[in-house]
Amino acid sequence: MTETPTSPLPPHRDPWAAPTTPQAPVQHAGTEGPYGPGHAPLGSGSGAGQWPPAPVPGTAPAPRARRPVAALAATAVLAALLGGGAGAVTATVLDDDPVATTSSAAPAAQRTSDTGTVVPAQGTVAEVAARVLPSVVMIEAQGVSGSGTGSGVVLDDEGHVLTNNHVIEGAAQQGTLTVVFDDGTRAEARVVGTDPSADLAVVQVQGVDDLAPIEVGSSADLQVGDSVLALGSPLGLAGSVSEGIVSAKNRPVFAGGEQGGQASVLNAIQTDTAINPGNSGGALVDLRGRLVGINSAIATVGGSSGQSGNIGIGFAIPVDQATRIAAELIEDGTASYARIGAQVSDAQDGGALLGTVEPGSAAQEAGLQDGDVVTRLGEQVVDGADALVSAVRSAVPGSTVDLTYVRDGEERTVQVTLDTVESD
Numbered sequence: 001m002t003e004t005p006t007s008p009l010p011p012h013r014d015p016w017a018a019p020t021t022p023q024a025p026v027q028h029a030g031t032e033g034p035y036g037p038g039h040a041p042l043g044s045g046s047g048a049g050q051w052p053p054a055p056v057p058g059t060a061p062a063p064r065a066r067r068p069v070a071a072l073a074a075t076a077v078l079a080a081l082l083g084g085g086a087g088a089v090t091a092t093v094l095d096d097d098p099v100a101t102t103s104s105a106a107p108a109a110q111r112t113s114d115t116g117t118v119v120p121a122q123g124t125v126a127e128v129a130a131r132v133l134p135s136v137v138m139i140e141a142q143g144v145s146g147s148g149t150g151s152g153v154v155l156d157d158e159g160h161v162l163t164n165n166h167v168i169e170g171a172a173q174q175g176t177l178t179v180v181f182d183d184g185t186r187a188e189a190r191v192v193g194t195d196p197s198a199d200l201a202v203v204q205v206q207g208v209d210d211l212a213p214i215e216v217g218s219s220a221d222l223q224v225g226d227s228v229l230a231l232g233s234p235l236g237l238a239g240s241v242s243e244g245i246v247s248a249k250n251r252p253v254f255a256g257g258e259q260g261g262q263a264s265v266l267n268a269i270q271t272d273t274a275i276n277p278g279n280s281g282g283a284l285v286d287l288r289g290r291l292v293g294i295n296s297a298i299a300t301v302g303g304s305s306g307q308s309g310n311i312g313i314g315f316a317i318p319v320d321q322a323t324r325i326a327a328e329l330i331e332d333g334t335a336s337y338a339r340i341g342a343q344v345s346d347a348q349d350g351g352a353l354l355g356t357v358e359p360g361s362a363a364q365e366a367g368l369q370d371g372d373v374v375t376r377l378g379e380q381v382v383d384g385a386d387a388l389v390s391a392v393r394s395a396v397p398g399s400t401v402d403l404t405y406v407r408d409g410e411e412r413t414v415q416v417t418l419d420t421v422e423s424d
């Protein structure tokens with residue numbers, strides 16, 4: 001994968017400012033045209049299997065208050081946000097039925113998750129696909145600038161569907177959204193709320209019975225090497241299933257918005273599962289059929305101006321972050337994110353070098369200073385500015401996390417209670 005030439009970062013850049021270091025071309029999966037990259041969260045694993053997600057134990061998020069967004073944004077891997085235009089692919093039709101994978105995985109023994117919960121044995125790919133496909137939909141977006149298709153996941157019996165913001169943003173203001181279910185049922189949808197900064201949106205359909213809400217898992221319990229399936233509508237091919245593994249966790253990715261829209265900062269799950277334009281907003285599930293991520297972006301090779309396809313490097317928004325934001329969007333149409341309140345750049349020997357620390361910010365309250373080099377946030381290693389940006393952005397707003405930094409050659413650890421900022 002080639003890297004786009006980059007110019008050096010300024011000595012200090014605003015943690016929530018638009019990134020200045022492009023890296024690998026990226027595309028979305030929702031409407032026509034190329035988009036940007038993807039990231040994953042630092043959220044806790046609590047609430048697995050529950051919707052709405054349960055409160056995080058031991059945290060008391062601060063009240064959500066509107067504040068100016070002078071936040072971190074960063075790029076570590078530019079990916080392609082999967083934007084699949086309708087009619088983008090010409091192919092010979094072999095069968096009218098959706099094509100699912102025919103491979104299978106041998107059932108695995110039970111194991112205990114990181115949270116101490118015994119999880120059920122895995123099913124075969126065919127079993128999981130049959131159970132999850134009714135919970136995954138195709139979304140047709142018709143806007144003033146054109147039309148396209150993406151994917152979505154059914155959250156509840158009320159008709160709420162979680163998807164990527166870039167899937168629906170072209171039709172959110174002046175356009176129409178149609179949700180197509182696995183059985184062919186079609187229904188118009190309305191936008192409930194959007195969070196461009198996290199590239200997430202919730203739409204709602206009405207008048208549809210017998211909905212099949214997806215079972216929600218925990219991205220915190222995922223391990224590198226775990227088998228996963230991607231379900232969605234790549235290139236408009238509804239009901240498609242692909243199989244792969246978790247290639248990495250906490251992968252910082254910058255994702256640009258559609259048609260110059262707001263960029264997204266993702267702390268992503270990386271997977272080699274085949275993901276293509278049109279998969280955006282669809283489900284990444286484990287072999288127990290539980291949602292662990294929302295497929296959002298793919299890496300591309302070189303700087304092509306056209307649509308790109310799977311090269312084995314895809315990115316999904318971790319479910320722990322996605323469901324928290326979805327619950328906020330359903331509640332009042334807006335979402336919040338965490339902020340530390342300091343400018344940041346890459347440190348020469350690794351880590352994130354802090355610049356100006358804002359008065360009254362979380363960073364100042366924790367005693368952080370200009371020149372400190374952050375090396376870890378919670379359990380996540382921070383090897384550069386992008387890693388800190390994505391880790392903070394995906395953490396639970398108002399939560400308290402351990403932050404490790406180096407000052408004058410001495411490593412120190414402090415607790416930081418992250419600020420809460422309302423997303424625009």
